[in-house]
Amino acid sequence: MAYCVHCGVRLGEGEKACPLCHTVSVDPAEKKVPSPERAYPTHTPEQLLVRSKRYFLTLFAILLVLPALLCIVIDLLIGGSISWSVYAFSALILMYVTIAVPIWIDKKKPYFALVTGYVCLMLYLIMVENVSQSGSWFFPIVLPCMTLGTLMCLLLVRLYRHQVLGKFTMAGACTGAVGILCLLIELLISVSFGSIALLWSPYVFAPCLFVALLIFFINGNRAIREEIRRRVHF
Numbered sequence: 095m096a097y098c099v100h101c102g103v104r105l106g107e108g109e110k111a112c113p114l115c116h117t118v119s120v121d122p123a124e125k126k127v128p129s130p131e132r133a134y135p136t137h138t139p140e141q142l143l144v145r146s147k148r149y150f151l152t153l154f155a156i157l158l159v160l161p162a163l164l165c166i167v168i169d170l171l172i173g174g175s176i177s178w179s180v181y182a183f184s185a186l187i188l189m190y191v192t193i194a195v196p197i198w199i200d201k202k203k204p205y206f207a208l209v210t211g212y213v214c215l216m217l218y219l220i221m222v223e224n225v226s227q228s229g230s231w232f233f234p235i236v237l238p239c240m241t242l243g244t245l246m247c248l249l250l251v252r253l254y255r256h257q258v259l260g261k262f263t264m265a266g267a268c269t270g271a272v273g274i275l276c277l278l279i280e281l282l283i284s285v286s287f288g289s290i291a292l293l294w295s296p297y298v299f300a301p302c303l304f305v306a307l308l309i310f311f312i313n314g315n316r317a318i319r320e321e322i323r324r325r326v327h328f
Contacts, residue, residue: 151194158186180225188218204251212244234286239279246271262319266309273302 096105096119098112111118162183169179191214196207216237223232250267253259259267280295312318 147198151198154194155190158190162186181222184218184221188214204255205248208244208247208251212240216240235283238282239275242278243275246275260313263310263313266306266313269302269309270306273299273306276302 096109097103098105098115098117098119100117101112101115103112103114105112105119109119165179165182166176169176192211195210196204199206219232219236219240223230250259250264250271253267254264276295276298277292280292281290284291312322
């Protein structure tokens with residue numbers, strides 16, 4: 095005669111759960127048949143990782159090829175030649191390269207991923223300048239701005255990888271870097287037009303600097319830092 099261990103209701107013969115509280119009944123004398131296990135795994139974790147990367151990147155490429163071909167067809171049907179579809183086609187290639195390279199390469203090579211994205215973006219913008227014939231703006235404005243941004247990203251990654259910055263302070267450093275980069279970008283643009291003026295960038299720099307300093311202050315105060323970490327599980 096068996097009874098439920100939770101509510102004490104008498105169990106019928108062969109019942110696997112209590113009819114009242116639905117607690118599962120366990121017979122310690124029942125023999126458990128172990129599930130057969132393979133002596134060797136069919137695939138190693140590294141092989142599964144490579145296979146999943148290949149599947150995702152192949153699927154991603156197919157999804158980008160379809161809109162690229164659609165843009166070319168629409169461009170040919172409307173204008174009779176390939177004109178604006180060059181921008182869309184090149185932008186989709188740029189998107190694939192900038193996303194695929196960090197996924198495919200090892201996580202221990204972030205510098206290579208950043209430099210690859212930088213080079214691809216530069217080539218795309220050079221193409222835009224030449225095809226659009228909108229004047230010379232790449233070398234005096236875009237090239238130094240993008241170079242500064244990439245160098246700042248490389249510096250932040252290096253500081254994080256060498257544990258100079260933690261996850262929390264990395265957020266503050268990135269926020270401050272955005273404000274500084276906005277100042278430099280507007281300064282380069284104004285210099286290229288023959289003047290030195292800061293109109294909009296100080297409004298971006300001021301809140302970014304405030305947030306960055308606030309983050310570093312919180313990180314330096316152990317009591318506040320631990321309280322925030324306990325509440326948000328950071």
